Amino acid sequence: MSPQEPDSRLAGLVRRYGHGSRVPGWDTAADLGKDPAVVPDPATVEVPDELRAGIEEFMARYPDRRSAAIPALMLAQRSHGWCSPLAIEQAAAVMRLTPGYLSAVATFYDMFETEPKGEHTVYVCTNISCSLRGADALYQAMLDAAGDDPRFNVRSFECLGACDIAPMASVNGEYVGPLDEADCGRIVDDLIAGRPVLEGKRLRDRPSAIDLPMGDGLPTTGRDMATGPTASGNDVSGPKDM
Ligand code: FES
Numbered sequence: 001m002s003p004q005e006p007d008s009r010l011a012g013l014v015r016r017y018g019h020g021s022r023v024p025g026w027d028t029a030a031d032l033g034k035d036p037a038v039v040p041d042p043a044t045v046e047v048p049d050e051l052r053a054g055i056e057e058f059m060a061r062y063p064d065r066r067s068a069a070i071p072a073l074m075l076a077q078r079s080h081g082w083c084s085p086l087a088i089e090q091a092a093a094v095m096r097l098t099p100g101y102l103s104a105v106a107t108f109y110d111m112f113e114t115e116p117k118g119e120h121t122v123y124v125c126t127n128i129s130c131s132l133r134g135a136d137a138l139y140q141a142m143l144d145a146a147g148d149d150p151r152f153n154v155r156s157f158e159c160l161g162a163c164d165i166a167p168m169a170s171v172n173g174e175y176v177g178p179l180d181e182a183d184c185g186r187i188v189d190d191l192i193a194g195r196p197v198l199e200g201k202r203l204r205d206r207p208s209a210i211d212l213p214m215g216d217g218l219p220t221t222g223r224d225m226a227t228g229p230t231a232s233g234n235d236v237s238g239p240k241d242m
Helices: 049-059 065-080 085-095 099-108 128-132 135-146 182-193 222-227
Strands: 120-125 152-157 169-171 174-176
Touching: 049 065, 049 085, 065 085, 065 099, 085 099, 120 135, 128 135, 135 152, 135 182, 169 182
Parallel strands: 120 152
Antiparallel strands: 120 169, 169 174
């Protein structure tokens, strides 16, 4: 079996790239014929005031300004809609780094978009916990629901760190789950209408131990957590739709 043919029952269902990953583009070759990059001249690069102030504020938090590369890129992406060459050049000018340094960061992390994208980002997690709960069909349903509408940027994603609500997705940064295929059309409708997405299925809507009032009757064991209402009436059993 070649590395291009992972031994998986899902191999025919989920697109994989040559290296076996579901993440497109990471193996795009660097252009070694380019001239070495230089730090942009701050006097010749115009940077929006808000972007400059935000990047400088992050730089001030770290002893080494390069530690602010990720938040600086997030701000640049927010300002331009994606990590365009101009966005990276502006961030590099403020940070006194080469654009290449920031490009290396932007192309490494999945949540930086290095191509123009639709305004609404939907990341459908297709990693193991979500796959076991139907994420591959969910991803296809989400692609179908968005169709070829350029406003939507639908991507599969590796574990988004919310396996407890699998299968799940991040919609413009809002975590929602557990999802079923019928939710995909509602996600599209909510986004187009400008409504909060999938109210009731957002991670933020779920009860959290941190939010529980202190007092008698609070659960002290996992068994308590699983058995629901406590003597004091606090319902700690979680949502009923799981
Ligand atoms: S596997 Fe989907 S959130 Fe972890």
